[in-house]
Each structure stands twice: as C-alpha cells, then as structure tokens.
Amino acid sequence: MSKRMIILVIMLILLFTIALQGCSNKKEVVTRSTFMLNTKLDISVWIEDKNRGVEIIQECFKRISEIEEKMSVNIENSEVNKINDHTQKEFISVSKDTSEVLNASLKYAKLSNGAFDPTIGKLVELWGIGKENFRVPKKAEIDEVLRYVDYQLLINNGENKFKLAKDHMRIDLGGIAKGYAGDEVYKIIKKNSVEGAIINLGGNIIALGTKIDGSNWRIGIQDPFEPTGTHIGVVEASDKAIVSSGNYERFSIVNEKRYHHIIDPKTGYPSENGIISATIIANYSMDADALSTAVYVLGVEKGLELIENMENVESIIITKDYKVYLSSGIKGAFEIKNNKFQIVNQD
Numbered sequence: 405m406s407k408r409m410i411i412l413v414i415m416l417i418l419l420f421t422i423a424l425q426g427c428s429n430k431k432e433v434v435t436r437s438t439f440m441l442n443t444k445l446d447i448s449v450w451i452e453d454k455n456r457g458v459e460i461i462q463e464c465f466k467r468i469s470e471i472e473e474k475m476s477v478n479i480e481n482s483e484v485n486k487i488n489d490h491t492q493k494e495f496i497s498v499s500k501d502t503s504e505v506l507n508a509s510l511k512y513a514k515l516s517n518g519a520f521d522p523t524i525g526k527l528v529e530l531w532g533i534g535k536e537n538f539r540v541p542k543k544a545e546i547d548e549v550l551r552y553v554d555y556q557l558l559i560n561n562g563e564n565k566f567k568l569a570k571d572h573m574r575i576d577l578g579g580i581a582k583g584y585a586g587d588e589v590y591k592i593i594k595k596n597s598v599e600g601a602i603i604n605l606g607g608n609i610i611a612l613g614t615k616i617d618g619s620n621w622r623i624g625i626q627d628p629f630e631p632t633g634t635h636i637g638v639v640e641a642s643d644k645a646i647v648s649s650g651n652y653e654r655f656s657i658v659n660e661k662r663y664h665h666i667i668d669p670k671t672g673y674p675s676e677n678g679i680i681s682a683t684i685i686a687n688y689s690m691d692a693d694a695l696s697t698a699v700y701v702l703g704v705e706k707g708l709e710l711i712e713n714m715e716n717v718e719s720i721i722i723t724k725d726y727k728v729y730l731s732s733g734i735k736g737a738f739e740i741k742n743n744k745f746q747i748v749n750q751d
C-alpha cells in the first residue's frame with residue numbers, strides 16, 4: 405500500500421471513530437410513569453444509554469415504594485400506623501427514613517406555629533375529603549376530634565423511637581412524605597451521574613441539573629382555575645424543588661361548596677383564608693412540601709413572613725381574587741403570562 409493510501413485509511417478510521425463517538429454522546433430522554441402514593445409519578449432522565457435510564461428510573465420507583473410501605477396510613481402495617489395503633493405508654497422504633505420525616509414534620513410544625521401538623525390524622529379521617537366516604541362532619545364531631553390534634557404530643561426519644569402521648573391520636577404524613585420521596589429520587593439519579601432530569605411526583609417537581617444545552621429548566625406554575633397543564637407563568641430552575649399546594653388538587657363538592665384537603669388544625673375545617681394555591685421553591689423537596697401546606701394554612705401575610713425568614717426558599721402565592729404575592733427573592737424572576745392575574749407586591 406502506498407504512503408498516501410495508508411494516510412487515507414488512517415484518516416477514514418479516525419473519521420469513523422469520531423462519528424461513532426458523536427453518536428454515543430447523544431443524550432435522549434427516557435420517561436417512565438407509574439401510580440403510587442395515590443398519585444401519578446413521572447420521571448424523565450436525559451441519558452446516552454436508554455437501557456441504563458430505564459434501570460435508574462426503576463430503582464427510583466422501588467425506593468418510592470419502600471417509602472410508601474413505611475409511611476402510608478393506608479397500609480395497615482406501615483411504621484406510621486404502628487405508632488398510631490399503640491397506646492401512649494410505648495415508644496415505637498422506626499427506620500431512619502420515617503424518623504427523618506417525622507422529625508422534619510415536627511420542625512415545620514414548630515416553625516409554622518402548628519399550621520402544619522403531622523398529627524392531623526383523625527381530622528383527615530373524619531372528613532374523608534376526595535374519598536367515597538366524604539361527608540361534612542357536624543361541628544360537635546370536629547370539636548371532639550380537635551382534642552387529638554397536637555404535634556407537641558408526638559414525642560421522639562432521640563433514638564428513632566416515637567410515641568403519641570395521648571390515646572386515639574393519629575399521624576398523617578400526606579403533606580410531607582411525597583417531598584421526602586422526591587429528595588431520595590434526586591439522590592439516586594445524581595448518584596448515577598445523570599446531568600438532567602425532571603422528577604414529578606403528583607405535582608411535586610424537582611428540576612435536576614440542566615437541559616442538554618446547559619440552560620435552566622422552565623417549570624410552569626399551574627393556573628389554579630384551569631385544567632392541569634395551564635400555566636400562569638414560568639419559573640427558571642436548576643437543582644430546585646417546586647411544590648404547590650392547592651384547593652384544586654383534591655376536593656369534594658356538596659351543595660356547590662368545595663371542600664378541599666388542606667385542613668386548618670386550629671379550626672378543624674378546610675383552610676379558608678383567600679389562598680387558592682401556594683408554591684414553594686427550595687433546595688429540598690421535603691422542605692418545599694411541608695412549607696407549601698404550612699403557607700396555605702397560614703395565609704398570605706404570615707405565610708410570606710415565614711418564607712422571608714428562611715434562606716434559599718421562595719414562594720408564589722395565588723389568592724381567589726387573582727392576586728399573586730411573591731417572596732422577595734423571586735421578584736423580577738417570575739413573569740405572569742396571563743393578564744387576568746396581577747402581581748400585587750412586585751416592588
């Protein structure tokens with residue numbers, strides 16, 4: 405073979421290798437959905453090896469299932485129900501997972517002065533909102549059940565052991581456990597060196613890393629008056645959790661009145677203070693989940709005050725009269741796309 409021919413062959417091999425590398429570097433989206441925690445879960449990862457992407461998502465779903473087994477009040481032998489079903493004399497040992505969520509729930513109960521309360525269980529049961537057994541309870545029934553709602557009677561002995569200090573009290577982690585599951589999913593995807601993913605656990609969203617082109621994710625904030633997928637505006641985010649609590653997510657209607665699932669632990673009734681949706685943007689999904697429920701119950705003024713006192717946490721609150729209240733760190737970074745809404749505290 406002549407020298408020229410050899411050079412030509414080498415060049416062709418080089419070109420072929422570069423072309424192959426180009427192909428293998430191409431990331432594609434892999435999306436899988438399932439139904440757990442009584443909601444739809446969607447996970448999308450942008451990855452070169454599609455099969456690996458599917459495996460990673462399956463690992464995430466397995467982890468969520470473990471968390472549900474431990475923390476659901478609808479699973480008879482869950483750790484939470486073990487605490488619920490015991491008398492006030494005994495401390496019950498729980499896993500690190502459940503202990504972490506219970507301690508976080510106590511932290512947010514204190515911070516919100518009881519607006520978020522993990523011992524809301526008996527009220528959730530009494531109302532049965534969104535379920536077949538829903539009915540509007542009598543005032544006397546609510547007053548009776550309120551005696552069993554008090555986070556200060558959920559006691560931790562400091563070693564992953566918990567008890568309820570009064571018989572008949574019940575824990576319900578529906579306002580925080582989905583957030584914890586989101587953080588655990590984030591860890592699994594990160595550990596697998598994925599650089600871009602969107603985790604959506606029934607509206608609790610985590611934007612992991614960036615899009616393939618390196619730009620931030622754009623997450624739509626749900627219009628609380630319109631069907632799912634209609635947005636009032638967009639938040640740009642990278643490695644952030646975006647969690648909304650709203651009266652449109654889970655509710656029952658009687659005599660044209662809407663009863664939604666976020667209960668004010670002080671009154672025992674679905675929280676009514678003008679807020680229709682509270683969105684929190686934070687570094688951790690568990691924090692955002694607990695805080696979105698807390699802010700919803702606290703109302704605009706106290707809710708914003710709580711958020712302003714926390715680092716790296718922002719909020720977008722929408723009221724029934726189409727007003728939007730922003731925390732100071734998100735002003736200028738959130739734009740309304742629909743002019744029926746109006747930002748009231750822009751400056």
Ligand code: FAD
Binds near residue numbers: 442648666
């Ligand atoms: P959020 O605002 O985040 O939370 C509202 C929920 O928190 C309420 O539904 C109630 O559970 C609780 N809550 C209400 N008021 C307060 C308050 N003031 N403070 C603290 N908490 C409050 N649903 C089913 O129907 N069947 C199931 O089998 C089932 N299993 C689940 C298992 C797990 C581990 C989790 C996390 C949730 C499960 N759910 C189930 C759903 C759950 O009952 C809630 O409806 C759901 O988590 C609401 O989330 P959200 O983001 O819509 O609202």
Ligand code: MG
Binds near residue numbers: 579580692
């Ligand atoms: Mg919540």
